[in-house]
Amino acid sequence: MEDREIIKLYWERNERAIAETSEKYGRYCYAIAWNILHRREDAEECENDTYLAAWKAMPPKCPSRLSVFLGKITRNIALDYYDYHMAQKRSGTVVELLSEFSECVADTRLTEHALEAKETAAGISRFLRQQNSLNRMIFVRRYWYADSIADIADRFKISQSKVKTSLFRTRKKLREYLETEDVLL
Numbered sequence: 001m002e003d004r005e006i007i008k009l010y011w012e013r014n015e016r017a018i019a020e021t022s023e024k025y026g027r028y029c030y031a032i033a034w035n036i037l038h039r040r041e042d043a044e045e046c047e048n049d050t051y052l053a054a055w056k057a058m059p060p061k062c063p064s065r066l067s068v069f070l071g072k073i074t075r076n077i078a079l080d081y082y083d084y085h086m087a088q089k090r091s092g093t094v095v096e097l098l099s100e101f102s103e104c105v106a107d108t109r110l111t112e113h114a115l116e117a118k119e120t121a122a123g124i125s126r127f128l129r130q131q132n133s134l135n136r137m138i139f140v141r142r143y144w145y146a147d148s149i150a151d152i153a154d155r156f157k158i159s160q161s162k163v164k165t166s167l168f169r170t171r172k173k174l175r176e177y178l179e180t181e182d183v184l185l
Contacts, residue, residue, distance in 0.1 A: 010055065028067065037082060137156070142163075
């Protein structure tokens with residue numbers, strides 16, 4: 001089923017929207033949650049919570065790209081779930097990712113204004129649009145989808161060393177770019 005048809009089902013409040021979303025995007029949502037949580041039960045719960053959140057959001061929202069809309073919801077739910085249930089452990093993928101990325105940007109929870117966080121996000125988007133396709137995809141797979149270094153290397157048929165080098169250089173360039181843009185770091 002096409003995305004516009006699925007969105008139409010949500011707008012009509014037709015429960016079939018959930019089943020169609022699950023069939024088309026279930027594995028995608030599960031993979032995002034799994035990459036953050038690494039527990040089957042938690043990833044399944046996040047996937048199901050994504051469907052509920054989509055149901056509540058449409059209408060009034062009408063996403064132009066359903067996959068991106070669902071991916072963002074899943075990621076946010078998984079990160080919230082991680083914070084709530086696993087923060088005491090202070091180990092694992094999310095902490096590792098945040099540690100890597102912290103050298104580029106400030107913790108948005110410490111930012112005084114939400115506007116500054118939006119400016120930082122816009123700056124990152126502008127920066128990524130200027131990068132070559134491979135470096136951009138590696139960066140997004142690591143810091144948006146929380147893919148492991150090994151998974152990224154396998155996906156793009158490159159060595160893990162090349163992935164690590166690309167991420168290191170891209171983070172360094174990002175920091176320099178954000179500094180020239182006067183974005184809060």
